[in-house]
Amino acid sequence: MLNKIKRKPWLKWAFITLVSLFSVFIIFFASIYFGAWGELPSSTELKELRQNRATEVLADNGELIGKFYVFDRQPITFEELPSHLINALVATEDARFFEHNGIDNRSLLRVLFKSILLQDDSSGGGSTISLQLAKNIYGRKDYGPLGIVVNKFQEAIIAKRLEDIYSKEDILKLYFNTVPFSDNTYGIESASMKFFGKHTSEINLEEAAVLVGTLKASHSYNPRIFPERSRLRRDVVLEQMGKYGYLTEAEVNEAKQKALVLNYKNYGHDKGLAPYFRAQIRKDLSKILDTLKNKDGKKFNIYRDGLSIHTTLNYKMQSLAEEALKEHLRALQKQHEEAWGKSAPWLTNQNIVKEALKKTSAWKKLATEGKSENQILEILNRKKSIELFDYDKVETRNISTKDSVAHYLKFLNAGMLAVTPQTGAVQAWVGGIDFRYFKYDHVSQSKRQVGSTFKPFVYTAALENGMDPCTYFSAREVSYANGWTPSNSGGDEEDPHINYNLKEALSKSMNTIAVKVLMETGIQGVVNQAKAMGINSELPKVPSIALGTASLSLTELTRAYTPFVNNGKTSKPFYISRIEDDQGNILAEFKPEISEAPSISETNRKIMIDMMKATVNQGTATRLRTTYGLSNDIAGKTGTTQNNKDGWFVGITPNLLAVTWVGADDHRIGFRNTYIGQGANSALPIFAKLMQKMNMDTSFNDITKARFAPISSEISEMLDCDPVKRDGFFKRLFGGSDKDKPEKEEKKEKKKGFFKRLFGGKDKD
Incomplete structure (x- = not known):
């Protein structure tokens, strides 16, 4: 040779x-x-494969609410992979998977010939599942002209090492846990939950074929964006399964006839269920995790460490609460805009628009560049393409930044918090109308004047101070310090000779009587009572506090109402029950925080519930019965603030306490009139719609069918008096009116003797 x-x-x-x-x-x-060309992972490293895992936020029943992640990935075990999913993958991606040792020599020769000799980058593959796994885990780097060859050889070496270490079942598990799917989703479990709302073990043949089909090109075959293209690719996968004997021809044809049906659930930070709640969880986690260390002594990372955050949130109730709030706000927004018409402040008040404009990042950026105010206004008046939110659709329009600011000023916003009053466990949390466009959370961040929802604290303080529930007060107006004269809603002067007991006055939310009860009890006594029940904010020590001039958050007001349905004890709202690591070990656990001693006597607590039930049955909240047809056992309190800026409603059932607020984010923009802005019209319907929806679901029977304990005969006797009492002849003849008397004169009057008390026209009988 x-x-x-x-x-x-x-x-x-x-x-x-x-x-x-x-x-x-x-x-x-x-x-x-x-x-x-770059260090390759050793066999030891490959034995300890660990990928970044998304942290899951779970509802009280373990259902997934959302995730925190860089890459949306959630590993599962091999046993959770259905056989038709494995068959679909093998038939489509690597028909000889169970025969080769990581490298399919026949396919590899084809790839080498096309890629190297013909420089055809689209030759695909030749790639086995093991080779793809190597690429999924370690990615590819740019090595210039030889890049594709270097990457292929690196993947081949890693694939061979993987095959030496892991069984075929392990490789399939690792592959499914790392492979990228559409919409920045990594791993089959995340993809199954996102596109079909199911765990991997629950997906059927057609759904498995859809997901495997996307692996060829995750964007081009995205079933959300290109459903028809995805369906055709699904059918190719089904045909491949038939070709390699995993399905009969009849089974292939039957599956191909079925429509592509998605149940898409976006777990992104801005979309999906409970986005405001998840944002709050993320804030709290950053503080909690600072106090915890992993086994290596390092801090946990919520985006990489695959933690499980178990919460108290009820998945179904949260869904219904979001629906209820959006349904009502869509209709209320229309009322709001029609009532204002062309005189709307967001159209006519340029000062409001300009001040809102100054808060934008665009204005601040231009200001830091040294632009004058006139220059900034000129720039922000230029039209450009801007995406705008509306209830019916999100559209892109050619408008200026200034016009965009005016557009968003018109929107009413809302907040709702529902808790189990006995523990404080949060069941539903809705912080606004749409988290994508309104990040401000009206549950945890906002403080607004609470209006008449403060009155129950006034009446509770009065009862605790010894006032008889059958004490009567006239509704006539009285002037207090600085000439302040509260009046009742409607503006009509009350008959000075008609007197109302506490129950009737509270149910009708009479302002004049609430202030008189406050003054009779003492402002400091009311403040002390409110503090004892759970209000931490500073309360103004003025007569107007009786009408809710204090600004409180939704969470604070909710906390302060819990004693009414928790044997007089205050329950602090909480929402994280425990935190687990990726192995299921408990890192932190949280229990209800309930005050040791009651802040209300049991007798007075039951009296207050009876009085607030009257608010629903015959007072300011009667539309729960008349308009919404609710027959549930409900107590409640409406609230409306000055100039119709805020609408409130507190809904109380034996096992659920819900507080709702509605108003504009800019305090200077209120409702046009009381008819629209009163709490009974603006805030109450959110609670009403939620209860309607819950009444249709038997899983909520422990809430919807619960009944308040009947009051005892002793309490019944205490409340046994006419709601309204008219002054007798001598009182009408000699009593006169207290209207316009200053507060100090009213106090002097209390010190006068027998004849003055007999003929002087004192409010209290």
Whole structure:
């Protein structure tokens, strides 16, 4: 042979060339193998594979609410992979998967020929599941012209090592847990939950084929964006399953006839269920995790460590609460805009628009660049393409930044918090109308004047101070310090000779009587009572506090109402029950925080519930019965603030306490009139709609069918008095009116003797 080569020089050069090429190949391969192009993972590292895992936020029943992640990935076990999913993958991506050792030589030769000799990057594959797994885990780097070859060899080395370490079942598990799907989703469990709202173990044949089909091109075959294209790709996967004997021809044809049906659930930070709640969870976690360390002594990372955050949120109730709030606010927004018409402040008051404009990042950026106010206004008046929120649709319009600000000023916003009063466990949390466009959370961040929802604290303080519930007060107006004269809603002067007991006055939310009860009890006594029940904010020590001039958050007001349905004890709202690591070990656990001693006597608590039931049955909240047809056992209190800026409603049932607020984010923009802005019209319907929806679901029977304990005969006797009492002849003849008397004169009157008390027209009988 050697003599033959010597006699023919061309054979000699051909031999030298082949040996040289082979030597270069060996050296090139060795350089890759030994890490000259980048260090490859050792067998030891591969044995301890650990990928970034999304942290899950779970409802009280374990159902997934949302995730925190860089890449949306949630690993599962091999046993959770249905056989038709595995068959679909093998038939489509690697038909000889169970026969080769990580590298399919036949396919690899095809790829080498097309990729290297023909420079065809689209030749695909030749890639086995093991090779794809190597790529999924370690990605690819740019090595210039030789990049594709280097990456292929690196993947081949890693794939062979994986096959030596792991069984075929383990490789399938690792693959499904790391492979990228559409919409920035990593891993089959995340994809199954996102596109079909099911765990991987629950997806059927057609759904499995859809997901496997997206692996060829996750964007092009995204079933959310391109449903028809995705369906056709699904059918290709089904045909491949038939080709390799996993399905009969009849089964393939039957599956192809079925429609592509998604149950898409976005667990992104801005979308999906309970986005305001999840944002609050994320804030709290950053503080909680600062106090915890993992087994390596390092802090946990919510985006990488696969923690499980178990919460108290009721998944169904949260869904219904979001529906109820949005349904009502859509209709209320229309009322609001029609009532204002062309005189709306967001259209006519340029000062409001300008001040809102100054708060935008665009204004602040231009200001830091040294632009004058006129220059900034000129720039922000230029039209451009801007996406605008509306209830019916989100549309892109050609308008200026200034016009965009005016557009968002018109929107009413809302908040709702529902808790189990006995524990404080949060059941539903809705912080606004749409988290994508309104990030401000009206449950945890906002403080607004609470209006008449403060009155129950006034009446509770009065009862605790010894006032008889059958005490009567006239509704006539009285002037207090600085000439302040509260009046009742409607503006008509009350008959000065008609007196109302506490129950009737509270149910009708009479302002004049609430202030008189406050003054009779003492402002400090009312403040002390409110503080004892759970209000932490500073309360103004003025007569107007009786009408709710104090600004409180939804969470604070909710907390202060819990004693009414928790044996007089205050329950602090809480929503994280425990935090677990990725192995299920409990890192932190949280229990209800309930005050040790009651802040109300049991007798007075029951009296207050009876009085607030009257608010629903015959007072300011009667539309719960008349308009919404609710027959549930409900107590409650409406609230409306000055100039119709805020509407409130507190709904109380034996096992659920819900507080709702509605108003504009800009305090200077209120409702046009009381008819629209009163709490009974603006805030109450959110609670009403939620209760209607819950009444239709038997899983809520423990809430919807619960009844308040009947009052005892002793309490019944205490409340046994006419709601309204008219002054007798002598009182009408000699009593006169207290209207316009200053507060100090009213106090002097209390010190006068028998004849003055007999003929002087004192409010209290």
